[in-house]
Each structure stands twice: as structure tokens, then as C-alpha cells.
Amino acid sequence: MALAPNALCFGDGLPGAGVPCGVELCVEGLRVGPMGPSSLEDQVVAFADMAVEAGGLDHDQLVVSWGSGSSARTVYVKDPALIVAFRRAAPPQLTAHLERAAEQVRRVRHSHRLVWGTVLGILIGLGLLLWFGTDLMVEWAVARIPIEWEQKLGETVHQDFLSKETVLKDGPAVSAVQEMTQRLTEKIPNNPYKFQISVVQSPVVNAFALPGGYVVVFTGLMTKAESGEEVAGVLSHELNHVLQRHGMERMVKMLGLAAVVGILLGDQQGLTGLAKQVGMELVTLKFGRAQETEADVTGIRLLSDARIAPDGMIRFFERLSEKDKERVELFSTHPMSAARAERLKAELAALPKRTPEPFTFQWKTIQDSLGASELKK
Amino acid sequence: MKCEILYPGAFPMVRVYLDANETVKAESGAMVAASPTIDIESKMEGGFLGALSRKMLSGEKFFFQTLRASRGAGEVLLAPTVPGEIVLLELDGVNEYMVQKDGFLAGAEGVKIESKMQSLTRGLLGGEGFFILKIGGTGQLVLNSFGAIHKIELKPNEEYIVDNSHLVAWTSTTTYNIEKASSGWIASLTSGEGLVCRFRGPGVVYIQSRNPGSFGNWIRQFIPVSE
Numbered sequence: 194m195a196l197a198p199n200a201l202c203f204g205d206g207l208p209g210a211g212v213p214c215g216v217e218l219c220v221e222g223l224r225v226g227p228m229g230p231s232s233l234e235d236q237v238v239a240f241a242d243m244a245v246e247a248g249g250l251d252h253d254q255l256v257v258s259w260g261s262g263s264s265a266r267t268v269y270v271k272d273p274a275l276i277v278a279f280r281r282a283a284p285p286q287l288t289a290h291l292e293r294a295a296e297q298v299r300r301v302r303h304s305h306r307l308v309w310g311t312v313l314g315i316l317i318g319l320g321l322l323l324w325f326g327t328d329l330m331v332e333w334a335v336a337r338i339p340i341e342w343e344q345k346l347g348e349t350v351h352q353d354f355l356s357k358e359t360v361l362k363d364g365p366a367v368s369a370v371q372e373m374t375q376r377l378t379e380k381i382p383n384n385p386y387k388f389q390i391s392v393v394q395s396p397v398v399n400a401f402a403l404p405g406g407y408v409v410v411f412t413g414l415m416t417k418a419e420s421g422e423e424v425a426g427v428l429s430h431e432l433n434h435v436l437q438r439h440g441m442e443r444m445v446k447m448l449g450l451a452a453v454v455g456i457l458l459g460d461q462q463g464l465t466g467l468a469k470q471v472g473m474e475l476v477t478l479k480f481g482r483a484q485e486t487e488a489d490v491t492g493i494r495l496l497s498d499a500r501i502a503p504d505g506m507i508r509f510f511e512r513l514s515e516k517d518k519e520r521v522e523l524f525s526t527h528p529m530s531a532a533r534a535e536r537l538k539a540e541l542a543a544l545p546k547r548t549p550e551p552f553t554f555q556w557k558t559i560q561d562s563l564g565a566s567e568l569k570k
Numbered sequence: 571m572k573c574e575i576l577y578p579g580a581f582p583m584v585r586v587y588l589d590a591n592e593t594v595k596a597e598s599g600a601m602v603a604a605s606p607t608i609d610i611e612s613k614m615e616g617g618f619l620g621a622l623s624r625k626m627l628s629g630e631k632f633f634f635q636t637l638r639a640s641r642g643a644g645e646v647l648l649a650p651t652v653p654g655e656i657v658l659l660e661l662d663g664v665n666e667y668m669v670q671k672d673g674f675l676a677g678a679e680g681v682k683i684e685s686k687m688q689s690l691t692r693g694l695l696g697g698e699g700f701f702i703l704k705i706g707g708t709g710q711l712v713l714n715s716f717g718a719i720h721k722i723e724l725k726p727n728e729e730y731i732v733d734n735s736h737l738v739a740w741t742s743t744t745t746y747n748i749e750k751a752s753s754g755w756i757a758s759l760t761s762g763e764g765l766v767c768r769f770r771g772p773g774v775v776y777i778q779s780r781n782p783g784s785f786g787n788w789i790r791q792f793i794p795v796s797e
């Protein structure tokens with residue numbers, strides 16, 4: 194006999210709420226026994242003597258009845274495992290109508306689920322449209338992300354990235370990039386970021402900016418550039434990606450609703466976790482065309498403000514795109530179209546003419562130092 | 571936990587004895603007095619969303635107070651808001667009760683309470699909101715009513731018709747349908763709905779001898795309208 198009651202027994206002379214009893218399957222049928230002192234007698238009910246149906250409030254209980262008149266008994270079984278076992282063991286003709294009813298219930302549930310699923314789908318679709326379709330929404334969400342947190346995220350990805358690369362600690366190239374950054378950042382009004390620029394020893398012709406102000410310049414870019422102004426042009430563009438929080442906007446778009454909700458609820462832990470998952474994608478992130486244009490325009494203005502010849506960037510792009518398109522990684526994230534060049538030139542023409550102030554370094558010296566370190570390796 | 575009903579009748583109270591570190595779930599606001607060894611742990615039953623679903627969807631302050639005898643054995647006095655009888659039920663792990671929103675007063679530590687959505691038609695027509703409480707587990711369960719509590723025992727397939735605003739609780743072996751009342755059902759006509767529940771046994775249905783809605787209407791006529 195089972196140790197704990199698993200069913201309720203009803204019938205004449207038994208309490209209205211039912212008597213707790215133990216029910217178990219046996220070869221002939223069901224063994225039903227009382228739990229504790231009760232007027233219910235221990236008995237075996239043969240499959241042939243019983244009638245079964247589904248019952249209870251949710252129609253999820255197995256109802257077994259037998260006997261007639263004052264000795265009629267009904268047992269309600271709720272344990273799903275026992276019900277399954279019973280349906281397997283009982284002769285088919287006994288449970289056939291039960292299976293039909295169950296099938297009907299399943300079908301009704303299925304159609305309900307279909308309806309609710311469709312409704313839910315439409316709601317989610319509308320939600321997605323709202324969140325993703327509107328860049329305004331994304332910007333709104335991003336504006337709610339604290340800068341410190343953005344820095345924490347950028348720092349994590351940055352560390353992760355640098356750990357696999359050779360970083361130049363000092364030398365003429367590092368000082369040169371620091372000078373460019375210094376000239377640019379001191380002209381940024383109300384700059385909330387502390388930019389950190391790393392020079393990475395690599396033939397890759399590229400530079401990128403992570404959220405929070407972490408900029409990486411590859412030595413490949415510096416060896417390809419014909420002047421400091423060209424590198425400064427790329428830097429200025431990248432700095433402006435950070436200032437406009439383009440990385441965060443892409444992140445929010447990529448992570449979608451979950452991130453936005455996370456931001457709203459202030460659940461930074463969850464968001465940080467999510468961010469780490471897509472962290473490395475930030476490095477190879479493609480910005481949208483609108484974001485590139487914005488970074489171009491604000492970048493060229495910043496160059497002008499910093500009195501760095503602002504045409505360096507255009508020349509750099511144009512020259513490289515003519516020569517070796519395939520080998521320059523910068524173009525995979527920054528495709529240079531004629532329209533883009535035109536836009537940059539127009540912007541350049543509209544800027545007030547300022548006399549550029551040259552850098553303190555000789556570009557040739559910088560490149561020579563890079564060549565030397567290249568040889569040393 | 572041991573419960574004792576004090577002053578049975580219209581204005582009863584429940585005395586709950588707790589052993590050291592034992593808990594009782596009580597409807598928030600039901601505690602009248604307690605030993606100094608009893609602490610209130612105002613935790614939400616069923617987690618954030620569980621409490622939310624009860625709070626938001628059953629339109630109720632269903633935020634349990636868990637009272638714990640954390641500093642030694644002691645007793646708690648609990649009383650319902652409305653005048654009416656209190657009934658003690660013993661849950662043995664097999665039986666289960668569906669309880670009307672306002673019917674729950676207290677439950678032992680082993681008593682499990684979940685809010686359950688009624689099928690749309692039942693909820694809409696029944697006028698009880700979409701959620702009722704499904705109470706199972708083991709231990710004592712304390713229900714309260716408005717007026718006296720009357721117990722109806724139903725044999726298998728036996729039927730009984732109850733005005734839905736008089737419902738307190740029923741066993742989960744009992745099924746029911748909402749029906750339009752025939753013209754003789756004065757109580758439901760005053761509540762404007764004219765709807766009743768047709769219960770089908772086996773099981774037990776607990777009903778209350780007074781209808782809170784009707785009582786509210788009746789009392790409203792004595793309240794002077796100002797302004």
C-alpha cells in the first residue's frame with residue numbers, strides 16, 4: 194500500500210469532502226485502501242467492474258467509480274504519474290472514451306494556444322517595431338545609460354582585446370598619437386570621457402573606438418599614412434563615434450528589448466553579462482550610414498577646431514581606396530563611397546579657414562621608428 | 571501550529587499557537603495581537619510575479635504576512651475584517667480548495683497558495699474577478715466568511731445551485747458552471763447579474779449566509795449624500 198494518500202474516495206457513509214485513500218495499480222485493476230481509521234474498506238476493483246471518466250474542476254483528475262446503490266464508490270485521482278500508468282494498463286475499451294475526450298481537450302487547448310500565440314506574436318511584433326524601428330527610442334534608451342557604466346563595459350572589452358595583442362608602451366609613435374589625442378580632446382566642450390588611446394603592433398590598417406572612450410590604433414594604419422594629419426583625421430572620426438555614443442546605440446539595437454528593459458529597471462548586472470557576450474563584436478562593429486556621416490562631419494569640425502589640417506582624413510581614405518582596397522581593414526568597417534567623399538569635401542568647404550598648426554613631431558621619424566620596431570620583432 | 575476559534579459566531583477570532591521558529595501565513599492586516607516572540611516577515615508568497623499577479627489581477631491586497639515565532643514559541647490572534655464565521659480545514663496533501671478572494675484568513679507553513687486564472691467565461695460571468703486562490707498542501711487552513719458559514723456536501727453527480735456572491739470555497743473535485751438565474755433568485759437579482767453557479771459533486775461547497783455586495787448596497791442608503 195502506498196504510504197501517503199494520493200486520492201479521495203466518495204460514497205454513502207463517507208465524509209462529503211472525501212476520504213483520503215491510497216490507490217495503486219495491480220494486475221487485476223486498482224487497489225484502493227484507507228489511510229488511517231475509516232469506514233472505507235481495503236479492496237481491489239477489477240478493470241471489468243469499474244467505469245472511468247475525467248473530472249474535477251479542471252477536468253484533469255481521473256474519476257473511477259464502481260458498485261451501485263449504497264455501496265457505490267467514486268475515487269478521484271490527481272497524481273499525473275498514476276493517471277498515465279492507469280491509461281497504459283487499463284484495457285483499451287475502458288479508456289477509449291477518455292482518450293477521445295483528452296484528444297478533444299488537447300485540440301481545444303491547441304487552438305487556444307494558437308490564438309494566444311498569434312495575439313502575443315502581434316504584440317511582440319508591435320513592440321519590436323517600436324523599439325527597433327525608431328532610432329529615437331534607441332537614442333532615448335542610450336541617453337539613460339550612465340557614462341561610468343559605459344566605461345566599465347568598454348574597459349572590459351578593451352582589456353580582453355589587448356590581452357591578445359602586442360601593445361606599444363612608449364616610443365615616438367605612442368607620443369605622436371598622444372599628442373594628436375591631446376590636441377583633439379582639449380577642444381571637445383564638456384567632454385565626459387577620459388579617452389585612452391592604445392597603439393597596437395599589427396600590420397592591420399585600422400583603428401577603432403570602444404564605448405567609454407577606448408581607442409585602438411594599429412601600427413599598420415600609421416605606416417600607411419603619409420602624415421600625422423591623416424592619422425589625426427581617423428582618430429577624430431573615431432573619437433566622435435564615442436562622443437555620439439554610437440557604440441552604445443548599436444549595442445542597444447543588437448541586444449534589443451532585453452537591454453532596454455534592463456536599462457529601465459536599472460539592472461546593470463544583467464546588462465553587463467549580456468554585453469560581455471557580444472563584447473568582441475563591438476570591436477568589429479559596423480556603424481550605420483547615418484552614424485558614419487555624423488562621425489565624419491563632427492570629426493572634421495573637431496579637426497578644424499584643433500587646428501589640424503582637416504583634409505588629411507579625406508586624402509587618406511581616397512588614396513588608400515585607389516590602391517589596395519582588399520588589404521585595408523578600415524574599409525570593411527568604413528566603406529568609402531564617392532558620395533561620402535563628396536559630403537566630406539562639402540563640409541570641409543563650409544568650415545571657416547583656419548591656419549593649421551603643425552605637430553611637434555616629424556612624421557618621417559615616427560614611421561622610421563615603426564619600421565625599426567617592425568625589424569626588431 | 572495549533573488553531574483555536576475564540577468567540578465562535580459573528581465576531582470570532584483565531585488564536586494560533588506557534589512552536590519556536592514555526593510560521594503561519596496570514597492575510598495582511600489580520601493580526602490583532604501577538605506574543606513578543608513573533609516577528610512579521612512581510613515576504614511575498616510566490617515571488618515577485620506571484621505577488622504581482624495576485625495584487626494586480628485579483629484586485630486584492632493579496633500580500634501575505636508570514637508571522638514567525640523567531641524568538642521562541644508564542645501565539646498570534648487573528649481576526650477577519652468583516653463580521654462572520656471562521657472555519658478550520660485540515661489539508662492532508664490530497665484535498666484542495668478553491669477559495670474566493672476574500673475567504674482566506676490564515677494557513678499553516680505547509681499550506682500552498684497559488685492564484686489561479688478562471689476560465690474566461692467563468693470569471694467574467696461569475697463576478698469574482700479572474701483569479702481565485704487554489705489552496706493545497708498540508709496543515710490547517712483558516713477561512714472566513716461574511717455572515718455564517720454553511721457547508722454543503724455533494725455526492726458524486728449531485729448538483730446544487732448557489733448565488734455566486736455567497737460563495738466562499740469549494741473542493742477541486744467539484745465542478746461548476748455559471749448559469750443565468752431563473753426569476754426566483756432574488757439575491758442575484760439585487761446584485762444585478764442574475765447569475766448563479768451550478769455545482770456538481772462530489773465534494774464540499776462552503777457558502778456564506780450574507781452577500782457583501784447586497785450589504786454594501788443596503789448600507790449605502792443610510793449614508794447621507796453630502797455636497
Ligand SMILES: [Zn+2]
Nearest residue numbers: 480485488527
Ligand atoms: Zn566610423
